[in-house]
Amino acid sequence: MEAMSLEKNQGEQAVHLIKAVLQGEITPEAALAEWPTMSKSTDRLIGNAHHQLSHYFADEDIRSREPDYEKAQRVGLQQCMDELLAQLQSLNKTR
Numbered sequence: 001m002e003a004m005s006l007e008k009n010q011g012e013q014a015v016h017l018i019k020a021v022l023q024g025e026i027t028p029e030a031a032l033a034e035w036p037t038m039s040k041s042t043d044r045l046i047g048n049a050h051h052q053l054s055h056y057f058a059d060e061d062i063r064s065r066e067p068d069y070e071k072a073q074r075v076g077l078q079q080c081m082d083e084l085l086a087q088l089q090s091l092n093k094t095r
Helices: 002-022 028-034 044-058 060-065 067-093
Strands: none
Touching (some): 028 044, 044 067, 060 067
């Protein structure tokens, strides 16, 4: 049960950070610095979200020049967040 709680907490933290980036409350760099500690048992969705956020941070210069690219990256982050939220809701139903 402790591993499930850890993953749930990591998922909740990841969702919070992605949402804050999308709303402009924190920078992608700050979100990456606060990202949940990754472990071998960490869910792949958290890893995928981290990967997407890393690209979002690294490609800031491209996003500023190409609005379509920025939109695609924001959609990707939103999809990661939605998948994590769905997983968290599923975990909550099993408790």
